[in-house]
Amino acid sequence: MVLVNGFDAWVETARGTFAISSQRYGPDVVHPDGASRIESFEYEPWPRWRYRIDNDLTIEQELFVPKGESAVFVSWRVVAGIDDAGQRASPDLGDSRR
Helix, strand or coil: CCCCCCCCCEEEECCEEEECCCEEEECCEEECCHHHHEEEEECCCCCEEEEEEECCEEEEEEEECCCCCCCCEEEEEEEEEECCCCCEECCCCCCCCC
């Protein structure tokens, strides 16, 4: 068995690297600044966060825990934005589910 306490996630683009996670290290220490990019959160049918990276890029993260299984699935995908080549991304472009 492996216990995961958390992870750091980020988006790399031609414009830079942007955190989409945050960790609390003490009562007054939160790093990196991923929580500041949360645009929306939905809990049905499972947790889903939308992160506004900048005016040109929105990322969606989903978390799913199958009932009765010792597994957690986390996926990320581009839902709106411009890709690294400067082309307008369609909702299906950049799907990077893991």
